[in-house]
Ligand SMILES: Nc1ncnc2c1ncn2[C@@H]1O[C@H](COP(=O)(O)OP(=O)(O)OP(=O)(O)O)[C@@H](O)[C@H]1O
């Protein structure tokens with residue numbers, strides 16, 4: 001019995017490692033290819049010259065202005081998108097749970113809708129909207145944030161929904177209000193601290209998505225990091241690939257941080273009824 | 282200890298509330314004397330929680346008023362009502378320790394941190410949890426969490442305490458222990474208290490008065506003993522405790538049932554054929570070889586036992602018998618029956 005059990009555990013462990021290895025190779029190969037390409041020296045051999053260029057932000061600014069513009073725009077877009085997304089979603093989702101639980105399905109449907117619409121179709125719809133945005137707010141690339149909020153909605157909704165589902169929003173809100181808290185206090189002091197991890201994951205997801213977005217920005221003729229890289233690619237492919245690699249690495253680090261932050265702060269709510277705890281009689 | 286506060290009078294006047302087609306509350310009138318503890322009891326869906334939530338201000342009434350200490354609170358928001366609430370479960374703020382939970386209401390009221398700390402300490406001591414002050418909810422048992430919730434509700438010195446099935450998520454032993462403790466603390470603090478429960482034993486054990494609800498209205502409200510011994514309606518008689526429906530004939534305030542004459546309670550049908558609601562403990566069972574009835578089921582409940590007997594005319598009666606001593610009843614035993622002349626309610630036969 002025990003022997004069989006051990007054999008099964010071992011088989012499962014082997015299987016796990018095989019899966020990890022295959023998936024790892026699948027993701028690592030293109031990255032290795034990028035790394036290899038960026039370190040090629042003109043006459044054969046290796047050089048870190050490209051990476052030195054990329055690391056020198058000041059130099060980058062003057063030598064590759066299109067890249068610099070893209071970086072700046074993407075920075076602004078990341079901040080704006082995350083802010084708008086949080087301000088829009090967190091109170092709405094909390095409110096729906098507290099006051100109109102019947103609307104939850106509708107809200108979920110609306111939030112997941114962008115997932116089903118290809119970016120190219122989105123652009124067709126957004127083009128006339130952005131004609132107005134340009135007319136009212138000017139042509140800055142930062143206003144892409146409105147489109148990006150729509151784009152990140154499904155992912156952020158999912159992340160926040162998981163966080164809010166882990167706590168009893170309604171009871172906590174009612175308990176706080178019975179103790180004298182207004183709606184603002186309920187949000188800031190009771191709900192938010194308990195969905196910190198979810199807010200963090202939603203934000204990181206938004207960051208990763210915004211940093212990787214190309215289609216909308218390109219078709220609406222705005223700047224962002226990917227558009228910058230693309231333009232650069234036509235001039236200096238090695239630098240373009242190096243910057244892409246750096247952006248990927250950044251996203252990877254963000255996700256890593258996220259999973260660690262999430263892992264450490266997870267607090268499971270123990271159900272009250274089980275297990276029956278013995279108290280001194 | 283904190284200054285002893287005497288509770289305030291609470292009056293619910295004609296409270297109504299519907300959800301779609303469901304009339305959750307249908308003109309509920311209820312009065313609580315200062316410092317009194319009233320338990321609302323009733324079947325699922327009868328509107329107990331709705332009544333409590335209307336008094337708390339968590340829901341709005343369609344009609345009616347809540348008057349507390351002579352002040353009409355109907356339009357006052359929850360956060361301004363100063364009522365302590367304890368919920369069924371999961372109400373502790375997960376990111377705060379027990380002490381921070383208890384101090385939360387005081388913090389909102391802008392008390393100094395020294396005062397918050399000392400009062401939270403006092404409250405935790407009151408519920409016997411001083412040693413757990415720095416624990417989080419997930420580090421405490423269900424019973425401890427509910428104690429903290431009680432301490433938190435009491436920390437704001439509420440004049441009214443609202444408890445919505447605070448014990449229903451706990452296991453039986455903790456439930457009994459904690460309910461007695463809640464009663465002790467309630468008497469100690471003196472807050473007027475409304476306890477919602479579906480557990481009749483709990484209601485009868487701790488409340489000054491028990492209100493039995495049905496279909497959004499109060500069916501009867503009276504002291505626990507009275508609810509049990511003098512139910513006003515068949516619904517109350519059958520909801521609280523166990524009853525037998527026995528055929529009889531009523532006349533002049535007495536019903537003839539089997540060979541016994543049972544005095545009738547006020548509200549009974551006065552004459553003619555009736556069903557008399559007889560408690561199991563009023564049915565005496567004696568072992569007798571040629572008895573007219575037969576034991577069809579017997580259960581042992583510790584200090585007493587219950588048997589089901591089938592009479593000659595086929596009716597099945599529930600009787601309560603003392604356990605121990607000689608003559609333990611077995612299924613199949615022949616027995617004779619007698620009724621004690623304990624006042625009972627007679628209703629028309631259906
Ligand atoms: N938010 C709501 N939306 C729709 N119907 C509701 C709502 N709250 C209560 N009801 C309905 O109102 C009626 C009374 O509900 P209430 O919760 O007061 O019952 P209760 O006596 O507390 O029952 P239980 O013992 O099951 O807790 C029920 O029929 C219930 O379905």
Ligand SMILES: [Mg+2]
Pocket residue numbers: 329330331
């Ligand atoms: Mg209820």
